[in-house]
Amino acid sequence: MVEKLVYIVGPTASGKTKISNNLAIHFNIPILSLDSMQIYKEMDIGTSKPSYDELKNIKYFGIDIIGIDFHYSAAQYIKYAKEVISKVSERLILIVGGTGLYYDGLTLGFSKIPPMDKRIRENLFNLYKENGIDFLYQKLCEVDNEYSQKIAKNDLKRIIRALEVYEITKKPFSFFHKEKDIEPLDLQNKKFGIYLPRKRLYNTIDKRVDLMFENGFIEEAEILYKKYINKDLPALKALGYFDLFEYFEGKISLEKAKENIKQKTRNYAKRQLTWFKRDNDIKWLILLNENEYDIAKNIKLDNFNEGKLKRKKNRLNFENIEFELKEFINSTKYYEFILENNVVEYLKNEIANFMKD
Known part of the structure; x- marks a missing residue:
């Protein structure tokens, strides 16, 4: 048990x-x-x-x-x-x-959000096909700005679901997130x-994306593309599949599809x-290589006495790893700098002690 x-x-x-x-x-x-x-x-x-x-x-x-x-x-x-x-x-x-x-x-x-309404959902899909996703997202902003700020502007599945719930109940989707049934x-x-x-x-x-392609992602997506006529199924909105569907339809090149998948995955x-990061009870294990770990040890010592952090233009350069780590730990409550190769042993000890309690 x-x-x-x-x-x-x-x-x-x-x-x-x-x-x-x-x-x-x-x-x-x-x-x-x-x-x-x-x-x-x-x-x-x-x-x-x-x-x-x-x-x-x-x-x-x-x-x-x-x-x-x-x-x-x-x-x-x-x-x-x-x-x-x-x-x-x-x-x-x-x-x-x-x-x-x-x-x-x-x-x-x-919360017990109302179940799917096929008629309303079909109407919303038709609006999407006629006017595009930006049109639907704008409608969501008008009826539930709070929820619209939590999701991506191109997240068709969640946009339609939120608008569907609003049409059924005349209450914003965010309302149901606050009511815990x-x-x-x-x-x-x-x-x-x-x-x-x-x-x-x-x-x-x-x-990872490159490896997925080497392991047969194109073939897997092509099987699904041919098998399922309705490309608007929620499952087929998973990262990567939609972009390969566009490639199959001749809308984009294979290289463009691959680059889109990489960018969307990063987003x-x-x-x-x-x-x-909204959950302050999470303890963040920050996995570092040896060079990053040496920098992190100094960050712990300075105790964040620099005041408010200022953003730098190119935050992906290694020279800015100190800034990135400071920015991250300033937005979290619990964290631990850990050498990447040691994380499994660290968690073994944490879990073993937890099981003893």
Whole structure:
């Protein structure tokens, strides 16, 4: 019976999966995926699911639980997660991923938002096709400016869902985020966030996208493109697939599609960080190489006596790593500078002590 939870969250490509897999094997505990796209079957390469061997050797939940042509809400995920946690025999479970809405549902609770209305949704899709996504986003700003500021301007899935709820209830989507009808998980927990310095994170993202293409992402996307007529299915809005669909239709080149995927993934990583930094209970593990760690040690010593930090134009240069780290830790409550190669051992000790309490 699960008594305790350990969350490991953060931006895509920051190393969460590798870290958590090592921990799961060491402690012989399961992992609940906190990823809104890995829930879908058939989408393996594009969503960077754990490998076949990883799924074979580790007890994973939240992977391949629904077909692409089904709508799956955050409330359904919360219900699924609670069922998993109530049934597994281990005392502790790792909850790992980067979907902020799922995380909020588990840690803060969730409201009973009205279910999808097919007629209203079709009308909104028609408005999108006739007028474009900017038109829909502007409508959202008019009826729910608060929620519009939390999502990307090109996030069609969430824009349509928010407008749909408003049409049904005449209340803004943000209203339902404040009304908690579904209770959060009431178990002891520890929360860890993984932070990789920006330049190295973006390099990792670019390499991951290149590797996805080498491993057959184009072929996977082409199968889905031919199989599913409705390209507006929420699942097919996952990062990368839409851009390859545009390539298949001759709208952009393959190189442009690849570059778009890299840029959109970097933008998504930024939004994930912004989302998770709102939770002051997360302890951020800042993963550094030796040169970065030497700089970080001096940052800890100066105790931030520089007053308000001033932005620099080119923050991706290594010379500005000190500024980047200062900016990040000034926006968080709990953090730890850690040599990247030591993070698994650090978390082993943290979790072992947590299990003893």
